[in-house]
Amino acid sequence: MSEGFNIFTNEEWIIKHGKQFLEEYKKKLEELDLKLLNERDKSKYKLKDIRPRIIITEYGPIIFFRRRYIIVGKKGYIYLLDEHLGLKKHSRILPSLKKKVLNYIGTGKRYQDIIDTLGYTNISKTTIGRILNSIDNTSKIFEIENKVNLSIGQNLYINMDDGYIKYRINKKVLKLSVRIVSFNTGVEYKESKSTKTRKRGVLQNKRVFYIIGNKTNPITWKKTIKMINFWANNYYENFANTKLIVGGDGAKWVKKIAREMNAEFHLDRFHGIKYLKDLFVRGKKKYDSSNWDLYKIAVNLFKNGKADQLIKFLKESGLSISKQIMNYFKYNRDGIVSQAEQSYIGVSAETDICNVLKAPLGFKKATYTLRNVVNFLSQRAFEINNNFKFNN
Template sequence: MKHLTTEWPLLKELEEQLVRTLQKVFAVLLAALLEEIDQQLAEARDKRRYQLKDKRPTTIQTLFGEVTFRRNYYYDRQAGAYTFLLDAELGFDGAQSISPCLEETAVELAVECSSYRKAARTLESIVGYAVMSHEAIRQLVLEAPVSLHHPVSKRHGRVLFVEADGLFISRQGKGKRAKEEKILAVHEGWKRNGSQLELVNRRHYLHEGAGDVWERFEEWLMNEYAYDPCRDLLIINGDAASWITACREYFGKRACFQLDRFHVARELRQCL
């Protein structure tokens, strides 16, 4: 039997190399296909309405990696605006530089993974390079459509109630200032237990260490409550401390912040 002197890579390495090679081939094919469709649209367009101005290059991120192609830019005489017929025909916005399939994959990973950072790392392992930051994925989730008016039988998602407060703890030693501990209590509503009402699935989160409070809290929600940022809504109750009201910017339309009753009553008394 002849002994092989050639050293072959492991199957895992062969598979990874082949995937990356195919990605490059598919990227070239996709660019050629998009330009061919754009040319057919140019030939079939209403030339009295759409005036061809020039061809403009664009690069979009896809599951195949970066795809660069040129598409026709028109002036729509009827609408009085400039447009790309290719974008309208295929249902994407070339200015956003992210393909619809990649965007959908990123949002799904954000829901399935325990954090946006993990979703970004997983997406990187799929595509082969750091295609999107964790913050970019979070913004996609915030911008994803949310419907709050499903019929009761078709309603998806839950409402999680959050009580946010800061507890100042004295520190030993002369001149040391009190430290504020950021505490968030979470529950899924109320249920009656005899003559009493009790909170459903109550948990507490204590923010420790560095990092943004709401980013770390959201990761904790994903682990403790299987929180789905595309379906679940948050009702956040607290005072007007800056770190608490920052939840409005972080969660956007996926959370509702309200001033707690104590501080509402205090504000009203001060106005009297």
């Protein structure tokens, strides 16, 4: 064993040789503890006893024994091996394993996904939660490796939507609103690995941030605009001279933001077509072939941006259409017109909510501490802003 042996710098040794060598690794630790015993300042440290300790690596737990000492002239005890390795008193997870867990969180893996991936470690959901609680990750969102330089008049797409998650505070379960806002500069189509599928659109220069709120501190459109300006200038050069395109599901606050920022509004096609499907072919209506013909006409009008013709067609269809549905199409007329614009590339707002919030934190009724939620979102935002391109 080399004199400079350290559990942090030599964890590669474990990864290289695998779980079967954990006993050998344990042996090395205990040999180092013996070495520290022999080399200690005997006038300062008096041997008390030997105690076990467990540390968790990527290949499973290691239980080893090390000596405890009385500090002469002082109260308390010290483990020279722990001090030498930099192991904190109650820490069981190696920093490298902790980093790997956080990286998995950043890629959108759920707690159970991480447990399945790191099966050798016997890591639990509680441990993952403690890892998140043990750090302050809020500064992560500020870390940007490359600031994108935008040209004058270049399209900058801003997609936004709200999601909700439950969080726990003082044994009470409360509802937290999370607004996900993402930016991109357009879509680039690339050949799929499978020749049977069409080219996939990949969003370029994507960046994301989040805003959290609750019942007593709601997320307002004014606050959202303020945050958009802050983050856009943090992520991009020359933001002030770009053409802004705001995309969303047609919620009034999204339209308000688009108007206030003098931005073009793009309606999420998924929501519009879903309403048309509900009107024409949902439920028993799907068994009438004439309804499918009407549905196809309506979808064609929608996709081609013919808002006025679509609204007229709906009125004359003979269907019983609620005032709410009709108002949706009237209110989002400009978002329908933009469907035919060359600048329309789709709206990723719903996908962003899924990728950033729902999928990693879970669609089920899971609850987290507020600190966990913030750290989770910050880690996810960091990974998206620095590493990932997204299919549109």
